[in-house]
Amino acid sequence: MSVPKREEIPPGTLEMLILKTLARNKPLHGFAIAEFILETSSGVLQVEEGSLYPALQRMLLKDWIAGDWGKTEENRRARYYSLTAEGRKQLARELDRYARVSQAIAAILQPA
Amino acid sequence: MKLPRRIAAFFHREAETRALREEMQLHVELRARKLHHAGLAPVDAGFAARRQFGNAAVYQDQISAIWGWTMWERFLQDLRHGIRMLFKAPGFAAITVLTLALGLGINTAIFSAVNAVMLRPLPYPQSDRLISLWEENTQPRDQRFSSSGTSVGSGGPVGRTTVSPANLADYRACAAFEDLAAFDSYPGNLTGIGTPERISGEAVTWNFFSVLGVLPAEGRPFLAEEDRPGANLVVIVSHEFWQRRMGGAADALGRSVMLDGNPYRIVGILPVGFQSPQEVALKTPSEVFRTASYSSDLLTSRGDHEVNVVGRLKPGVSVTAAQAALSAISASLGKQFPDSNRYFRAAIAPLRDDLAGKVSQSLWALLGASGLIVLIACVNVANLLMVRAAGRRHESSVRMALGAGRLPLMRQLLTESLVIAVAGCLAGIVLGRLLMLGLTVIAPPGIPRIESAGMDWRVFSVAAVIALSTAVIFGMAPAWQASQVKPVEALKTAARGTGGASQVRWRTALTVAEVAISRRRCALAVFPKSRRPRARAARRSGAGHCQPHADARRLVVRPLYRRRHRERICARFSGCEPGVFRNAGDSAAARPLAHPAG
Numbered sequence: 001m002s003v004p005k006r007e008e009i010p011p012g013t014l015e016m017l018i019l020k021t022l023a024r025n026k027p028l029h030g031f032a033i034a035e036f037i038l039e040t041s042s043g044v045l046q047v048e049e050g051s052l053y054p055a056l057q058r059m060l061l062k063d064w065i066a067g068d069w070g071k072t073e074e075n076r077r078a079r080y081y082s083l084t085a086e087g088r089k090q091l092a093r094e095l096d097r098y099a100r101v102s103q104a105i106a107a108i109l110q111p112a
Numbered sequence: 113m114k115l116p117r118r119i120a121a122f123f124h125r126e127a128e129t130r131a132l133r134e135e136m137q138l139h140v141e142l143r144a145r146k147l148h149h150a151g152l153a154p155v156d157a158g159f160a161a162r163r164q165f166g167n168a169a170v171y172q173d174q175i176s177a178i179w180g181w182t183m184w185e186r187f188l189q190d191l192r193h194g195i196r197m198l199f200k201a202p203g204f205a206a207i208t209v210l211t212l213a214l215g216l217g218i219n220t221a222i223f224s225a226v227n228a229v230m231l232r233p234l235p236y237p238q239s240d241r242l243i244s245l246w247e248e249n250t251q252p253r254d255q256r257f258s259s260s261g262t263s264v265g266s267g268g269p270v271g272r273t274t275v276s277p278a279n280l281a282d283y284r285a286c287a288a289f290e291d292l293a294a295f296d297s298y299p300g301n302l303t304g305i306g307t308p309e310r311i312s313g314e315a316v317t318w319n320f321f322s323v324l325g326v327l328p329a330e331g332r333p334f335l336a337e338e339d340r341p342g343a344n345l346v347v348i349v350s351h352e353f354w355q356r357r358m359g360g361a362a363d364a365l366g367r368s369v370m371l372d373g374n375p376y377r378i379v380g381i382l383p384v385g386f387q388s389p390q391e392v393a394l395k396t397p398s399e400v401f402r403t404a405s406y407s408s409d410l411l412t413s414r415g416d417h418e419v420n421v422v423g424r425l426k427p428g429v430s431v432t433a434a435q436a437a438l439s440a441i442s443a444s445l446g447k448q449f450p451d452s453n454r455y456f457r458a459a460i461a462p463l464r465d466d467l468a469g470k471v472s473q474s475l476w477a478l479l480g481a482s483g484l485i486v487l488i489a490c491v492n493v494a495n496l497l498m499v500r501a502a503g504r505r506h507e508s509s510v511r512m513a514l515g516a517g518r519l520p521l522m523r524q525l526l527t528e529s530l531v532i533a534v535a536g537c538l539a540g541i542v543l544g545r546l547l548m549l550g551l552t553v554i555a556p557p558g559i560p561r562i563e564s565a566g567m568d569w570r571v572f573s574v575a576a577v578i579a580l581s582t583a584v585i586f587g588m589a590p591a592w593q594a595s596q597v598k599p600v601e602a603l604k605t606a607a608r609g610t611g612g613a614s615q616v617r618w619r620t621a622l623t624v625a626e627v628a629i630s631r632r633r634c635a636l637a638v639f640p641k642s643r644r645p646r647a648r649a650a651r652r653s654g655a656g657h658c659q660p661h662a663d664a665r666r667l668v669v670r671p672l673y674r675r676r677h678r679e680r681i682c683a684r685f686s687g688c689e690p691g692v693f694r695n696a697g698d699s700a701a702a703r704p705l706a707h708p709a710g
Contacts, residue, residue: 029135030136031138031142034139049164050166050167072138076141077138078135079135
């Protein structure tokens with residue numbers, strides 16, 4: 001099995017990726033969020049734990065996501081994160097911004 | 113929304129930290145299982161997962177910072193450390209706190225007294241419109257004694273005097289006043305209730321209570337027709353009289369009491385705590401108020417200056433405007449009745465200023481002196497803190513060598529001095545209360561309202577601001593110095609004692625400041641009235657030439673006092689012989705301080 005080359009998450013996009021992940025799923029715990037991003041990006045985007053948990057805390061504080069304690073399939077206690085209404089709005093804002101930025105970058109990069 | 117969440121989280125931060133640890137633990141385990149499924153041996157999978165996860169403690173710190181706990185945690189840490197260090201040096205702590213407490217306590221007590229006497233409003237509704245009215249004899253001094261007393265208009269009372277009821281009738285016509293009322297001390301012999309007793313009371317015009325804006329709590333105020341000679345004898349009694357002498361009897365109204373052998377019918381009982389301006393100025397509470405009932409003789413005799421007058425200005429009329437209107441009236445009275453009124457002019461002042469006036473100057477001087485005491489206390493505390501910082505250079509350098517940043521070091525020293533300041537502040541307030549009690553007890557009679565002096569929040573906040581700014585300003589100096597420590601050098605020399613050159617400079621500066629302040633304070637103590645123009649003029653012209661008057665005796669003390677003080681300073685700070693600077697100028701006192709012996 002060939003392991004694809006892993007890449008750092010571009011700065012400033014981690015929160016957007018987490019928000020989108022939560023928007024597409026039922027509530028997930030931290031490890032599941034990282035796994036989802038890794039799998040969905042076909043193994044390219046590796047979320048560092050060192051950025052994931054501080055990011056989650058930041059977003060909790062800003063009230064973009066909510067954390068509720070639940071049980072995993074193996075009956076372990078875990079905090080499941082879900083999107084709040086405020087988080088949904090934030091996701092829309094970030095997607096919008098990202099679209100504009102990547103369009104702009106593409107415009108610069110396309111052959112003349 | 114965000115702030116309450118942060119604060120709530122702060123109090124649950126232990127639980128939150130545990131939760132995070134659990135979350136991260138699960139993460140590592142889940143990853144280990146995944147790696148195991150991918151074919152790694154369980155032990156290797158566990159190691160790999162942990163390696164990949166990294167340092168959980170660092171993440172915890174980052175998350176703490178996100179929630180804004182770091183600052184608080186460090187503050188609490190510094191606080192604990194500061195309190196521990198103070199307990200380790202109990203002598204230093206006790207002296208510093210006591211110094212602050214003494215300075216603040218004295219200041220608080222004096223401030224409370226000033227506050228009660230001068231700043232608090234009088235106990236009357238809209239007391240800012242109340243004025244005190246008196247008459248002044250404007251006849252020049254030299255004329256007064258040169259004429260051999262033949263003219264009726266000259267002589268009589270000197271300077272400020274009470275008002276003649278005859279003139280009062282004219283002043284009442286002045287449009288600037290709502291009304292004017294007269295009052296005067298009028299004690300009476302009370303018989304028929306228990307043992308006969310002489311009780312204090314006042315004779316007032318019938319409108320007295322309405323001018324003050326106070327209605328009897330029971331019954332009614334006086335009627336105009338009761339304020340005439342031969343009218344029915346009526347009396348309004350104080351709440352205390354009713355309670356103490358009549359047992360609070362429900363049928364007190366309408367009953368008669370015997371005063372000076374005559375039956376007076378009680379028509380009103382005053383509200384609890386009523387004070388007439390008379391008792392605000394004196395200390396004895398007035399128990400009975402009778403109508404003045406001036407005789408027709410008195411009402412035509414303009415030379416009889418007999419009564420105190422209180423008035424209420426019409427809304428929106430200033431004291432200056434009222435004074436102008438009143439001056440016009442008294443000038444025309446002077447023309448109309450030159451024999452009695454030529455030199456007499458009516459004057460007014462806000463009632464509060466007038467009541468406080470007699471004591472206000474010395475109180476201000478006292479307040480200034482006590483403020484300087486606070487400054488001296490603060491300088492002393494700063495000195496103590498600096499000596500302590502010098503003694504802790506070694507500790508500071510060790511800590512910096514171990515990697516403590518300058519900022520945390522400064523912050524910690526600052527927290528320490530804040531602890532001292534807060535402790536000193538609290539102790540000062542306790543001490544202030546005690547001094548306050550003492551002041552009230554030993555106060556000479558005649559200082560108005562001093563017995564009602566209590567500490568209030570203004571006193572508290574003034575004390576707190578002084579203490580806290582002391583800590584911040586002077587706590588900063590040792591903190592700044594400590595941060596200048598070069599760890600290697602300090603470790604090498606491990607110097608104990610008084611510290612480097614910069615510290616000596618600092619302490620010299622503080623000593624100079626202290627001497628300067630105490631000089632000023634002594635001057636204030638010796639010349640409490642030096643702000644008076646006469647005294648100022650006398651000082652300018654040299655004490656030897658000043659006119660002999662009440663202040664002169666104290667003024668001539670100054671050159672001698674100055675010289676002695678200067679000699680003492682010189683002897684103390686440079687070890688030189690007293691008298692060396694005897695003929696030098698003022699600046700000589702400061703000169704030896706520039707080269708401290710130590």
